[in-house]
Amino acid sequence: MQSLQKYTIDVNSKGKELRSFGTPMFPLATYCTDLKSYIEDEVIWHWHEETEFFLVISGEAYIGLGSSNYILKSGEGIFVNANSLHTFKINKGESCIYKSIVFHPNIISGAPESIFEQKFVLPLLSCSLIDGVKLSPKINWQHKIIQNIQSICENYYTMTDGYEWRIRELLLNAWYELFQNMKSNIYSQEVHQSILKTRTKKMLSFIEANYENHIGLKNIAASANISERECSRCFKKVIGTSPIIYLMKYRVSVAARLLLDTDITITEISYAVGFKNLSYFSKIFKKYIQCSPQNYRKKYEE
Template sequence: MIFQDCDIKTNSNGEELAVHGTALLPAACYETNLASKPVSWHWHDEFEAVIILEGTVSLSVGATQVEASAGSGFFINSGMLHSACVIGENGCRLRSIVFHPRLTGGSIDSIFWQKYLLSIIENPSLDVLVLSDDQTWGTDAVKCIAEAWNAAEAEAFGYEFVMRDLLSRMILDIFPHIPPYRSVLSDKTIRNNERMKQMLKYMQEHFSEELTLDEIAQSASISKSECIRCFKNIVKTTPIQYLKQYRIQRAAELLASTDLKILQIGTVCGFQEMSYFARTFREFQHCTPLQYRLKHKKTALQEEHIKTSSISTVP
């Protein structure tokens, strides 16, 4: 199986720790509901092909922000810092395939790599492409992603060939619509992207401690005002607000996956006062920590019951 859990774990530089697939088949399939699991900021060397099954998603890739709804999708280039969240109160289900360029490009000295893949990977103009359902090429690309995902799920004989073929067709569908190669990224933009990775690294290493704006800025050797500008340009929020959001996200993960006491979780996630933790948690999750834990424990039990029921009905 190349299906993997969709929880995002990153290293100290914001790079995702997950190994997507294997050395033999460098691809992995994911399905998630953004209403319960927003995708936090992370990056990886693989391409990511996404289709939207339900709802509307807001995708941030660096300083670029795009939206798309059911029937559409995205192509995210290699090495791009990105995050995603649902728009509106309804759920938003996504399916994605994260795959290394060598799956479709082969070796780096092949014509496929040199003529096509390299033009995508090294194009500073391409961070994300919206695969819109009102464009024929977008619809074709989404269809290829969906069929590749289904092939992986079925695991019929030869599905690896089918996946590679469909993802190659997807690359061919989007290739004529890739922005022209030009040096759109200024030295300042490149520098700010690196600064952002350094600050994310520092915050993720020290989120359980008391952090100040000055300490976050110093981690990238910049002023406090430059730190704020960098966050607002790329992450669209302030450093302190992002830190609160990250802490609550980590707290939510612990509430859903461990039996630690709520007070312990708050402390581990950088909240020294229980009342402040509860208030901040409600601000982001619209419920108390206890309500969140009970809801997600119940959901996990229901999913396990469905799986057990499905197995028991197999003749």
């Protein structure tokens, strides 16, 4: 039987756990621990790049995971996604023995950019809707994962010949069950991202077709039939900036091209790209190009 372990968790200033799990050749470790061994009966909030399976053997644990909280009783477990902030705790004075498996996903994915990584691992790891998944022995597919967790710990503890191969096989089975039953969450996020991109493309096309006119946030949002708030959110998520900043940068990029490719005056260019005030145009141009329109034209004429 696996003996109980006692250890503390060290984190850096950002809450990342500093412990290494396993070895570079086999980045996986299992632990069997009594939460009562922690100071104040609580594990500090932390996160790690590895994923984790946590299983309560006896007692009761309170799990904080992202913005959610769970109560795990004996026989129940939880999957903790990579980079998810989490903590474990119990009522003061009580005992809770748990097993955990912490492993790097590349044990499952294999070579970078493999079909296993692209199709089965990254979609789950990158799904913002899945910080974790509670596992109940009363639900068939979750019960299978719990059985795999137990078997992994047993194989890791005994370390019989070929145990690494057996552990990887069990992890693959557990991951497949998890992936298959969480696809709706994964795909709903993909659909959501697709909607964001479609809306943003409509608004970018509107800006490109109307940048020379007097347009603002209200007009840009209306081009995709969404609210101004949703418009700003789409740009932030997809482009990484606000709609108005994008509009200004686009106008400046067109102005820069006109300064080099035509002989029209700077005042005419200012009006042509949607600025009705020459001094304001010069100010915005200098902000993004780091020189005035006059100097920009001179610099490339020399």
